[in-house]
Amino acid sequence: MTRLPALPACCTPLRADWPLPQPLPGSxxxxxxxxxxxxxxxxxxxxxxxxxxxxxxxxxxxxxxxxxxxxxxxxxxxxxxxxxxxxxxxxxxxxxxxxxxxxxxxxxxxxxxxxxxxxxEWQGLGIDLENLLSDERARRLVKEILTPGEQRRMAEGCDEDVALVVTLTFSIKESLFKALFPLVGQRFYFEHAEVLSWSKDGHVRLRLLTDLSTEWHHGKEIEGQFAVHEGQLLSLVAIAA
CATH class of the missing domain: 3.90.470 (Ribosomal Protein L22; Chain A)
Structure with missing residues (x-):
């Protein structure tokens, strides 16, 4: 059995507890x-x-x-x-x-x-950890991060969720990129995907707005999940094999 070196003083003992709402079998x-x-x-x-x-x-x-x-x-x-x-x-x-x-x-x-x-078991994995934006900064960044469709859906929701929505949209698209880029070999950006829905229990649904490959095409929908803990949001996109 391989024994790893002791952790440096700058790091706390490693944790194995799963931090997201849904377990990811085999991970x-x-x-x-x-x-x-x-x-x-x-x-x-x-x-x-x-x-x-x-x-x-x-x-x-x-x-x-x-x-x-x-x-x-x-x-x-x-x-x-x-x-x-x-x-x-x-x-x-x-x-x-x-x-x-x-x-x-x-x-x-x-x-x-x-x-x-x-x-x-999983051909692509993407995770992203972000500090929750302040309400003021989130409102400044809305047009930079959210597509017009996402902006409309946010306007229909609770005003108190603006910071969460903007942070989540940024983070889940980062996770999507990390999961898909190794599969498609093509860069894409915030405007090339949109969050269709999300729920407080940590479920997110996205849709591609561009063609990345035969399989990953415009209109393709993808599931993700997220959790908020101590002022930070962790998101994950997992692509099954």
């Missing part, structure tokens, strides 16, 4: 809280994780979040099927997973997490 989740101020110069070396050149040039916050995310990913892979690997950074800056693995990493404001699964 493994790991998360941690991290404190950039506690990052030491040799934490990467002692953790046996290579620091890419782009990260070496970064500030402590970026280094700590990268390390925390990779620690979560490595532990999740090991638990999933015994794979001992740390995802590198690809040319598109996305994590490079073992060929048989679908996975995603996210981090925001002192928290990081990773989810992995076998591609035989």
């Amino acid at each position: 493994v989740w790991r998360s941690t809280d991290f404190t950039p101020a506690h990052l030491l110069a040799d934490d990467f070396a002692r953790s046996a994780i290579e620091m890419p050149a782009s990260i070496q040039r970064s500030v402590a916050k970026r280094q700590a979040e990268f390390l925390a995310g990779r620690l979560c990913a490595r532990a999740a892979l090991l638990h999933l099927d015994g794979t001992c690997a740390t995802p590198a950074i690809g040319e598109d800056r996305a994590p490079v997973w073992p060929a048989h693995i679908a996975g995603a990493i996210t981090h925001s404001n002192g928290r990081a997490g990773a989810v992995v699964a076998l591609k035989s």
Whole structure:
């Protein structure tokens, strides 16, 4: 049994408790809280994780979040099927997973997490963690993040949900991109998908507004989920095999 190095002082013990409303069968989740101020110069070396050149040039916050995310990913892979690997950074800056693995990493404001699964069960995974926007900032960003259809649907809802809706729309589209980009190899943006519906129990439904491939075409609908905890919103899109 492979034994991983001790965690650096900048990271809390890894958690395995599933944070979203619906379980994802066959997947493994790991998360941690991290404190950039506690990052030491040799934490990467002692953790046996290579620091890419782009990260070496970064500030402590970026280094700590990268390390925390990779620690979560490595532990999740090991638990999933015994794979001992740390995802590198690809040319598109996305994590490079073992060929048989679908996975995603996210981090925001002192928290990081990773989810992995076998591609035989889930061909695409996307997760995204965001701080909840303030009501004032959300209203400023509405036209930048929401499509006209999303804006109409938001106007028909509760005024007190504006910050949640804007944060959720941003986050779930980030998750959608992470899940689909490895499958279609084509970039797409906020205006190329829309949130059709969401509910307080964490269910989200999206629709593509562009053609990405034969399978992932304009009008294709996709399910997602989200949860809010301590001022942060975590979203996930999982594409079944």
